[in-house]
Amino acid sequence: MTRPDGWPVVSDLSSPETHWGLKFTDESVETDYKVWRRDHVHAFMQFAMYGAAGAATCAFVAVVFGALSHLRTLALILIPVMVLLLVLGGVVTSIESRAHQVLALGALANVMGGCLAVGLTYQMNDPALTGACVTMAVFFALTMFRLPPGLAVATVGSYIVLDGVAVFRMHSQGHITNQQFAVGLFIPVTALLSAMVLNLAIEWITRQTYVDHLIIEAQQEALFDERSNMARFISPDIAETAHLSGLSMNLRTEIYSLTAVSIDLRGFTTFTQQHGAEFMVQVLQEYYAVVIDAAKEYGATVKDFAGDGALILVGAPFPRPDHTRVGLRLARHMINRVREVTDKWATPETPLGVGIGISSGECAVGAIGTAQQLEYAAVGTTVNLSARLCSIAQDGQILMGPGTARALEESPGWTRKVLTLAGIPEPVEVTIEDTRAPKPILTTPGTVPLQREAVETIAPDSIAELAEPSEPAPRPEAQ
Numbered sequence: 001m002t003r004p005d006g007w008p009v010v011s012d013l014s015s016p017e018t019h020w021g022l023k024f025t026d027e028s029v030e031t032d033y034k035v036w037r038r039d040h041v042h043a044f045m046q047f048a049m050y051g052a053a054g055a056a057t058c059a060f061v062a063v064v065f066g067a068l069s070h071l072r073t074l075a076l077i078l079i080p081v082m083v084l085l086l087v088l089g090g091v092v093t094s095i096e097s098r099a100h101q102v103l104a105l106g107a108l109a110n111v112m113g114g115c116l117a118v119g120l121t122y123q124m125n126d127p128a129l130t131g132a133c134v135t136m137a138v139f140f141a142l143t144m145f146r147l148p149p150g151l152a153v154a155t156v157g158s159y160i161v162l163d164g165v166a167v168f169r170m171h172s173q174g175h176i177t178n179q180q181f182a183v184g185l186f187i188p189v190t191a192l193l194s195a196m197v198l199n200l201a202i203e204w205i206t207r208q209t210y211v212d213h214l215i216i217e218a219q220q221e222a223l224f225d226e227r228s229n230m231a232r233f234i235s236p237d238i239a240e241t242a243h244l245s246g247l248s249m250n251l252r253t254e255i256y257s258l259t260a261v262s263i264d265l266r267g268f269t270t271f272t273q274q275h276g277a278e279f280m281v282q283v284l285q286e287y288y289a290v291v292i293d294a295a296k297e298y299g300a301t302v303k304d305f306a307g308d309g310a311l312i313l314v315g316a317p318f319p320r321p322d323h324t325r326v327g328l329r330l331a332r333h334m335i336n337r338v339r340e341v342t343d344k345w346a347t348p349e350t351p352l353g354v355g356i357g358i359s360s361g362e363c364a365v366g367a368i369g370t371a372q373q374l375e376y377a378a379v380g381t382t383v384n385l386s387a388r389l390c391s392i393a394q395d396g397q398i399l400m401g402p403g404t405a406r407a408l409e410e411s412p413g414w415t416r417k418v419l420t421l422a423g424i425p426e427p428v429e430v431t432i433e434d435t436r437a438p439k440p441i442l443t444t445p446g447t448v449p450l451q452r453e454a455v456e457t458i459a460p461d462s463i464a465e466l467a468e469p470s471e472p473a474p475r476p477e478a479q
Helices: 026-039 042-064 072-093 095-124 129-146 149-172 179-229 235-250 268-297 323-345 379-394 400-406
Strands: 254-266 303-308 309-312 352-367 373-381 397-401 417-419 426-434
Touching: 026 042, 026 095, 026 179, 042 095, 042 129, 072 095, 072 417, 095 129, 129 149, 129 179, 149 179, 235 323, 235 426, 254 268, 254 323, 254 373, 254 379, 268 303, 268 309, 268 323, 303 373, 309 323, 309 379, 323 352, 323 397, 323 400, 352 379, 352 400, 373 379, 400 426
Parallel strands: 352 397
Antiparallel strands: 254 309, 254 352, 303 309, 352 373, 397 426, 417 426
């Protein structure tokens, strides 16, 4: 259901204006309501058809047992035909493509039933019986068939008038007394008035239900927009976790076995000083897009960005046993993609590069903070080590901690060094994959030497140890 143009978009979600609760003032709202109502009464109409078929079947049984003395044969033919038409009407109303015909079918079926009731009972000269049969048809039209008030009056009025004419003829021909004449008029008229009140009440409730649907829809749209806007400031995986788990779960931190991937640009400070904030923003936008797309492709979570650096978690908030292998593949992929960005914007005076640090192990992951503000954080030596490795990685290097290297199959060209890192009390064995180093040549005895392809990657490098780009792009022109 689409909110109509006339629906007021205000903070208090006030209801649209109506005439006595039975007609919306704004025509666009009224039109939308009619479409919604047609779909809303679809199921009611279907069951009403089957209910009317059941009532007609009971009338057929009554005729079989002698309820009619006149026109008995005609009744035994017409009533089954009516039952068949009602059942077919119920089947038709269950077809979505026929939804626009539901009200017309209901009105037609009710007119046929009412007129048949008057026609078959007229010869009996019993206005009470005729009135009772007409009352049943009125009940179906104004309640079960859920016809709108205008259509309901037109539908019921046809056979109510026919019943009144029949009663007048009975009286004028002397077949009934004045008392029977009064009863014959009283029953259908009373049925019409009382059922019409009920029909108006149902219509008012239906319109209120429509308004409630609009309010709920407006609230859902507002919540969705708010959630979408807020989710743009954090990773979609984190937003989804917060949505599914709830605040109470968010306040709990859990231990995850994960791989932390830290990435950082090299030479970006100098680049910003030389070219200004305008070019800085353009570089960051392209750089962020590459990191976000790569993380999404490998099922990782971008924890946050800090200037030209980013922290990506593989294995949290959704655990995965292959996080180490996926973390290295993600690092290689990002280096390849980020290299395209750095080569595009680098100049001889302001070269750009990228370095990556990877560490695997256990971390405490979850929401940390107060009731006023929470931060989704990953805390532990694993995250600290990946950041330290990233800070010393040269352009094109991927530095891996011991936990990562031990879990992976060694690749040709890897080198190892034992380094002392700031904030890490013990020396750390660091495995280095240099994506800018010459590709190693592997030979197999008795065959032509084969060259093993090195994976093209870009790793964050320290600003103090930048590598000159092979073919620097021209200096960007100020806009």
